[in-house]
Amino acid sequence: MTKQIDFYIDKNIVDGFYNSLKRYIIAYGGRGSGKTMQFAALSILYAIKNPNSRILAIRGSQNRISESSLQMMKDVIFMMGYEEYFTMTENTLKCHNGSEFIFYGARNYHTFKSLRGINLCFVDEATELSKSAWETLIPTIREDGSRFLISFNPEKEEDWVYQTFIVEQHPEAYVIKMNYNDNPYFPKVLRQEMEWDKSRNTAKYLHIWEGELISLTEGALWNYDMIKHSKAADIEDYEKIVVAIDPSVTSKATSDACGLIVGGRLKKNRYDILSDKTAIMSPKTWATTAVQLYNYYQADYIVYESNQGGDLIKTVIGDLDRSIKCYPVHARRGKKVRAEEILYLYEEGYVTHTKHFKTLESEMVTFTGDKKDKSPNALDAMVYCLKSLTPNKVRVQRGTHPGQMGSMRLRH
Known part of the structure; x- marks a missing residue:
């Protein structure tokens, strides 16, 4: 008997992952959209439905396992009611069907080359990965049918991930822009913060909540x-x-x-x-x-x-x-x-x-x-x-x- 999921996943993300067959599923935009949690949920569903799969979870700012996506994955598993399918320890996450999660930080990209058999790669805070990190990571994920889930808040136009998937429109990318108004469960406390920024600081509001680039034009008359x-x-x-x-x-x-x-x-x-x-x-x-x-x-x-x-x-x-x-x-x-x-x-x-x-x-x-x-x-x-x-x-x-x-x- 299949257990019913009580967890919201945006229909555009579902379409991109299950119907588009694109290698790269990209969700970018402002804070509060729920894109990271929804990608975590997709990773969990993938592990359950694909026995013996290996899911690599990379977080841009991670230095230690305690800073990784591990705790978020555990939280989402409990929110979805799927804890019975997993064995969770302080440092590991494994599915009873043989699937396992591996957690890495972007700053350890030199060790990506040692990874084998990765079927799904979830990259959070993707702007934190340098061009060298991406050029090391992408050839490493080479199993037949392997795919990427990539989420980020835009920073600078010259960031590799923004240039490659947004500006240059990589042909194997399915791109979704998501902001707080796409999240039906946008928390009240965050809405108060958003409204404050919106009324006081346009630059901060547009960057943090609308997912706009940090843009400063030298010599502009206004700021x-x-x-x-x-x-x-x-x-x-x-x-x-x-x-x-x-x-x-x-x-x-x-x-x-x-x-x-x-x-x-x-x-x-x-x-x-x-x-x-x-x-x-x-x-x-x-x-x-x-x-x-x-x-x-x-x-x-x-x-x-x-x-x-x-x-x-x-x-x-x-x-x-x-x-x-x-x-x-x-x-x-x-x-x-x-x-x-x-x-x-x-x-x-x-x-x-x-x-x-x-x-x-x-x-x-x-x-x-x-x-x-x-x-x-x-x-x-x-x-x-x-x-x-x-x-x-x-x-x-x-x-x-x-x-x-x-x-x-x-x-x-």
């Missing part, structure tokens, strides 16, 4: 510490609300996105970014979206860049609603100079974002002003929006270093 978040005020509390458009004239896959930002000004010259709907859209689609945002936020007017598209913007929006006020902005200065003109608002804490606007914030922390950079469409729209909302236009001399702008203040 994540400059981007603050708070809840939006009531609509009636805003003195002025503006919808800003950095338009695109086509909707091809190779086209620039249409920057579409909503911002509002509160008392004491404080500003909220309320919405970012930047995307590749046709003129009709972005015009319709802009009108919807205008009505939803009860905006005062729409401001748009007239360099590209000219009167097209006003015409397309006018066809939808002639009562909407539209004002053009002609960009005479370069993107970097325009951005520097509102940078001080972030440096001095005058601006907050009411949500984590991934597109906008990613552009902000990677924008250097280099002409080779991809056009920052959301950032351009945000600049037009804040310049329109700022009661006293503040200009900086061409070439002013961003660090010199900290002493600038709004004039009340």
Whole structure:
């Protein structure tokens, strides 16, 4: 009689392991997703269903057996109710059908070559393994039908495991990105930690909980510490609300996105970014979206860049609603100079974002002003929006270093 499993395993992991037949099953992403525990459960099921198999469990940070995946494996066995199938000691884990688990640390990779007959290799904290470790490990796992379960939280783009399986898309890899919102049993205590990071530290939240890479762009005008978040005020509390458009004239896959930002000004010259709907859209689609945002936020007017598209913007929006006020902005200065003109608002804490606007914030922390950079469409729209909302236009001399702008203040 088969014992019923009372343990959650994501259907994508199940499909990857049992249906794809790929050699490498990859689960990566943020904390709290349950990917490590679920891979441990798959390893345990494999041991039970495949007599006399050998499962190698590698943990990146392990130096001693006490730091290995052994205790986690034991915990999962008890959670699944499968303890009757195993003999467990302080340092070993064996299945009654002859299957056994072997535990290694990544720093001992020189000894991988001595391993024989491994059928399944579970690598946790996979970014801890160096390129040399992987190049030693992979040829060692050479039994017919042998496979890998690989889990990690992304760190740096140059990490071998990230480059090989995510960037270069190894043909024998089945890749799943998992975050806390994929885990129906995400613990309440971790949710509280996640919400705290989300409200206080964008960089930490994106890296730890959303599984984003640690990314620092040298020379970028903004950094994540400059981007603050708070809840939006009531609509009636805003003195002025503006919808800003950095338009695109086509909707091809190779086209620039249409920057579409909503911002509002509160008392004491404080500003909220309320919405970012930047995307590749046709003129009709972005015009319709802009009108919807205008009505939803009860905006005062729409401001748009007239360099590209000219009167097209006003015409397309006018066809939808002639009562909407539209004002053009002609960009005479370069993107970097325009951005520097509102940078001080972030440096001095005058601006907050009411949500984590991934597109906008990613552009902000990677924008250097280099002409080779991809056009920052959301950032351009945000600049037009804040310049329109700022009661006293503040200009900086061409070439002013961003660090010199900290002493600038709004004039009340």
